[in-house]
Amino acid sequence: MGVIEFDQVSKEFASRGKRTLALSETTLKVEEHQVVCVVGPSGCGKTTLLNLVAGFLAPTHGSVLVDGRQVAAPDASRTVVFQADAVFPWLTVRRNVEYGLRLRGVDRTTREERVDKFLSLVGLDQFGDAFPKELSGGMRKRVDIARAYASGPQVLLLDEPFGALDIFTKESMWLALQAINASEPRTIVFVTHDIEEALFVGDRVIVMTPRPARVHADVTVPFARNRDLDIRGTADFQQLRIDIAHSLREVSYAHA
Ligand SMILES: Nc1ncnc2c1ncn2[C@@H]1O[C@H](COP(=O)(O)OP(=O)(O)OP(=O)(O)O)[C@@H](O)[C@H]1O
Ligand SMILES: [Mg+2]
The missing domain is CATH 3.40.50.300 (P-loop containing nucleotide triphosphate hydrolases)
Incomplete structure (x- = not known):
């Protein structure tokens, strides 16, 4: 595929x-x-x-x-990631990564598992509850990538x-x-x-x-x-x- x-x-x-x-x-x-x-x-x-x-x-x-x-x-x-990060400033890191999964109606347990996995893979497991403004540019980019992958x-x-x-x-x-x-x-x-x-x-x-x-x-x-x-x-x-x-x-x- x-x-x-x-x-x-x-x-x-x-x-x-x-x-x-x-x-x-x-x-x-x-x-x-x-x-x-x-x-x-x-x-x-x-x-x-x-x-x-x-x-x-x-x-x-x-x-x-x-x-x-x-x-x-x-x-x-098909998902696009641009140079400018596209994280939603009003959502926590976890909610950002979860976004596409929610749109697709994925159940809560699966969502949490997927988000944990992706946050850990991009090295942000400690930052799930942070808001984007508390992160560096590189960290926001990690959220962007994790979110793109999580949306499936x-x-x-x-x-x-x-x-x-x-x-x-x-x-x-x-x-x-x-x-x-x-x-x-x-x-x-x-x-x-x-x-x-x-x-x-x-x-x-x-x-x-x-x-x-x-x-x-x-x-x-x-x-x-x-x-x-x-x-x-x-x-x-x-x-x-x-x-x-x-x-x-x-x-x-x-x-x-
Ligand atoms: N919507 C549009 N309407 C008119 N011309 C466009 C449009 N989008 C792109 N172009 C033109 O098409 C050409 C290619 O643009 P494109 O953005 O694909 O280049 P690029 O290789 O991504 O450039 P860069 O390296 O600067 O990002 C350019 O001349 C641009 O001005
Ligand atoms: Mg271009």
């Missing part, structure tokens, strides 16, 4: 008489439970790609399929979720995401500007061209999951980082 297929997808926006082609004949398949990171020049169409999977947008041409079915509208099987989607769409965090907080988020996803695997499309993040988190890194976005490179990350932060110091990791940086520069300069 959670297989995503883009078949020759184009997306054109028309606003105030101006047409913008954001995606052009993009073809891409994401396998069940794969973590695919997407990098590409600013404004190339990465968020558009996520919005198409989420069902917030419809393609102009081609089709976006999840588990063989055309995406027609947003639904609970097949597909998680992450749009630069850690883009605003400092490097140490970011590293701790990578580990939290890794832990939660090891326990409850999902298909993930993770948009980021950070090559190191893409290589640490992803099974695969897609490099997009400048707008209109197409797939420029599709890199398999050869490292087993449950990675250690020190993997970044290995020669293989560094080589891949350099290769992807080159690949990005190639497309950026070619279109400059």
